[in-house]
Amino acid sequence: MRLPTKEKGLWLVPLAIALLLWEFIAWYVIRDPLILPRFSTVIFSIYILRELVIPDILTSLLHFGIGLALAFSAALPLAIGMGWFRNVFKAIDPIIEILRPIPPLAWIPVAILWIGLTHSAAGFIIFIGAFFPILIDSYTGFRDVPKVLVETGKVLGCIGDKKLIKYVAFPYALPSIATGTRVGMGVGWMCVVAAEMFGVGNYGLGFRLFQDFYFLHQMDYVIAYMLILGLVALCVDRVFRYFVEEKLLKWKKGIVK
Amino acid sequence: MNHKLELRNVTKTFNTEGGEMEALEDINLEVKPNEFLCIIGPSGCGKTTLLRLIAGLDYPNSGEIILDGKEVIGPSPDRGMVFQEFSLFPWRTVLKNVEFGLKIRGMKDKARREIAEKYIELVGLREFENCYPYELSGGMKQRVAIARALATEPAILLMDEPFGSVDAQTRNILQEELLEIWKRTKKTVLFVTHSVDEAVYLADRVAVMSARPGCLVKCLGIDIPRPRKRTSMEVNEFREKLLMLLSLERSKACIKP
Numbered sequence: 001m002r003l004p005t006k007e008k009g010l011w012l013v014p015l016a017i018a019l020l021l022w023e024f025i026a027w028y029v030i031r032d033p034l035i036l037p038r039f040s041t042v043i044f045s046i047y048i049l050r051e052l053v054i055p056d057i058l059t060s061l062l063h064f065g066i067g068l069a070l071a072f073s074a075a076l077p078l079a080i081g082m083g084w085f086r087n088v089f090k091a092i093d094p095i096i097e098i099l100r101p102i103p104p105l106a107w108i109p110v111a112i113l114w115i116g117l118t119h120s121a122a123g124f125i126i127f128i129g130a131f132f133p134i135l136i137d138s139y140t141g142f143r144d145v146p147k148v149l150v151e152t153g154k155v156l157g158c159i160g161d162k163k164l165i166k167y168v169a170f171p172y173a174l175p176s177i178a179t180g181t182r183v184g185m186g187v188g189w190m191c192v193v194a195a196e197m198f199g200v201g202n203y204g205l206g207f208r209l210f211q212d213f214y215f216l217h218q219m220d221y222v223i224a225y226m227l228i229l230g231l232v233a234l235c236v237d238r239v240f241r242y243f244v245e246e247k248l249l250k251w252k253k254g255i256v257k
Numbered sequence: 258m259n260h261k262l263e264l265r266n267v268t269k270t271f272n273t274e275g276g277e278m279e280a281l282e283d284i285n286l287e288v289k290p291n292e293f294l295c296i297i298g299p300s301g302c303g304k305t306t307l308l309r310l311i312a313g314l315d316y317p318n319s320g321e322i323i324l325d326g327k328e329v330i331g332p333s334p335d336r337g338m339v340f341q342e343f344s345l346f347p348w349r350t351v352l353k354n355v356e357f358g359l360k361i362r363g364m365k366d367k368a369r370r371e372i373a374e375k376y377i378e379l380v381g382l383r384e385f386e387n388c389y390p391y392e393l394s395g396g397m398k399q400r401v402a403i404a405r406a407l408a409t410e411p412a413i414l415l416m417d418e419p420f421g422s423v424d425a426q427t428r429n430i431l432q433e434e435l436l437e438i439w440k441r442t443k444k445t446v447l448f449v450t451h452s453v454d455e456a457v458y459l460a461d462r463v464a465v466m467s468a469r470p471g472c473l474v475k476c477l478g479i480d481i482p483r484p485r486k487r488t489s490m491e492v493n494e495f496r497e498k499l500l501m502l503l504s505l506e507r508s509k510a511c512i513k514p
Contacts, residue, residue: 151314152344154332156358156409167361171348251348251389 037220045224052208056225057232059203060192063119064236067126067188067195072181074127075135079180082135083142083173084165096135104129104191108198117200125195130188134180141176145169175252178244185240189233205229260325260412260445262288262311267320269306279470280306284320286464286473288413293439293446295460297453297499299507303471304449305341308417311447312338324412334358337406341418343398345390351377351401352386358409376404379438396427403438413445420455429487432458436483453499457492458485463499467506474506 019039026038033041046053081088082096107128115121145168153168196206205225213221245252269281280303288294296304309315311322313332322329324336345354352373359369377386380400390398399419406414420428432455439446450456456463457479465474477499481491 148340148342148344149346151312151332152338152340152346153357154314155312155334155336155338156405157332157334157361158357159332163361167357168346171346174348251391 034217034219037223041220042224042227045220046228049221049224052203053228055203056205056208057228059119059201059207060196060205060232063122063195063200063204064126064188064192066120066123067191068130068185070123070127071130071134071184071188075131075138075180075184076177079135079138079173079177080142080165080169083139084161084169089139089143096132100132100136102128104187105194108194111195112198117198119200121198122192122195122200122204126188126191129191130184133183133187134177137180137183138173138177141173141180142169144176145172175249178249181244182237182240185236186233189229189236193229205232260290262286262413262445262447263323264307264311265321265323267307267310267317267322269303269310269315269317281310281317282470282472284471284473286476288445288447291443291445293436293448293459293461294464295456295462296447296449296464296466297451297456297503298466298471299468299503300451302466302468304451304466305417306471307466308338308415308447308449311413312336312415334362334409335412336415337409337411337413338415339399339402339406339417339419341421343390343395343402343422345393345398345401345405347390350387350389351382351393354390354401355405355408357405362409373404373408376408377401379407379441380404380434394427395423396431399423399431400434403435407438407442407444411444413447416446416448418450419448421450428455435459453496453503454487457481457495457499458487465499465502465506467509475502477502 022036023039026033026036030036037045078092082092083089104125107125111121111124115124142165149168149172150164153164158164158167192204193206193209196204197210199207199211201207205228209222209225212218213225264284264286267281267284268279271278271280284307296307298304306315310317311329313329313336329336346357349357352370355373355376356369359372364372374383374386377383380403382397382400382404385393385397390401393401402419403414420431423431435446436459438444448456448459460479463477463479465477466472467474477495479495481489481495485492
């Protein structure tokens with residue numbers, strides 16, 4: 001999204017007000033750092049924890065990367081099948097719809113038993129979270145290719161499913177695949193905390209949050225890590241949007257916005 | 258180039274919920290090389306269906322369609338088609354759209370660029386070749402579609418109300434341009450329209466169809482010399498003749514149960 005220059009700093013004011021309000025309420029109203037630590041204390045905690053923060057972020061990104069890569073490479077071929085071939089959709093959709101409502105957290109015991117306490121087990125939980133949004137948005141894209149584009153392809157010699165998918169359906173579905181991936185990334189990141197809760201390693205944002213800080217009742221550390229969770233996700237999303245929406249989907253600019 | 262299209266006893270029925278619907282009944286038609294033939298008829302008379310059969314996007318229930326001595330069995334770039342709806346691939350620039358058929362054919366980058374540029378020049382869109390479809394007006398989109406259909410050097414150009422969704426003034430300009438292109442490329446053109454004015458302005462010959470079941474009522478040659486004047490006496494007389502014929506068909510269709 002492109003904001004006019006005048007509105008570029010618009011988000012700064014509400015953010016500053018929210019932070020000031022937080023600082024003020026914590027200091028004068030709540031007055032108990034165990035319930036709500038001050039914003040300045042939280043920022044200071046990040047400084048204190050600086051030795052831990054980077055390895056924790058990297059470990060969490062590793063889990064996230066494993067999960068997302070798995071989810072994307074499994075969902076995309078399935079989405080092509082389900083979106084392009086009606087019979088594949090009819091055959092597979094019931095299975096998908098049974099598995100989809102199962103919360104990723106419910107898969108934790110399965111992950112531990114199948115994979116053990118490894119990074120891959122955490123990746124598996126994130127995979128479950130990210131897989132369905134990617135699949136569903138993507139197959140919708142393949143399913144909704146306008147008939148006139150398919151027929152145009154055919155009269156220009158683009159004949160057969162393989163060619164039609166490659167030259168017509170896939171480029172048409174790309175924005176849907178991108179949307180699905182973005183939503184999947186969001187859900188996947190939410191699963192990071194849960195995925196690291198059961199101790200697959202000695203690092204990770206979720207691991208730290210539950211294994212260290214929670215037991216020690218260190219609210220300022222907890223909130224510091226919550227902020228980091230939010231900030232990392234924001235960065236990942238921005239990078240994704242920059243590369244995908246600005247570079248890959250330039251042709252869509254006139255349509256969305 | 259002398260390409261000849263022949264339709265022999267072509268019949269098409271559709272299976273609808275209310276049973277079988279006869280869309281085309283016993284169509285016999287011969288399109289001469291380099292001829293500009295308009296097919297005109299009331300809406301629902303099957304003129305689009307007829308064009309789709311020739312394009313190979315649908316199959317006749319009986320009868321045969323023969324192009325240059327070979328029976329039509331499916332879509333192929335030897336029959337270029339321009340659709341009524343905007344059919345440009347939105348993710349491709351003007352140049353890439355026009356190149357599409359050549360790319361599918363496996364032509365090398367440089368060769369296909371040369372050909373595509375020639376046809377873009379022909380429709381007068383040289384400065385827009387790097388634009389995406391969303392940046393073009395309706396008339397420009399159809400010009401690109403014409404260039405794209407011509408780029409694969411089809412034996413015959415099929416046009417399904419290509420100017421139906423542009424405004425009246427643009428339509429007049431596009432008609433003139435199409436005649437110029439026709440004169441220069443010496444293509445055989447089969448042009449479906451519901452506009453009497455359009456048919457009289459463009460065609461060498463007009464085939465009049467009636468509705469339900471769709472059949473050819475009459476073929477009229479228009480021997481008014483070109484360039485034609487839209488408001489001239491002869492044009493108006495011919496228009497009158499066509500309108501009479503069409504209203505006669507409409508009243509017949511109303512009497513039928």
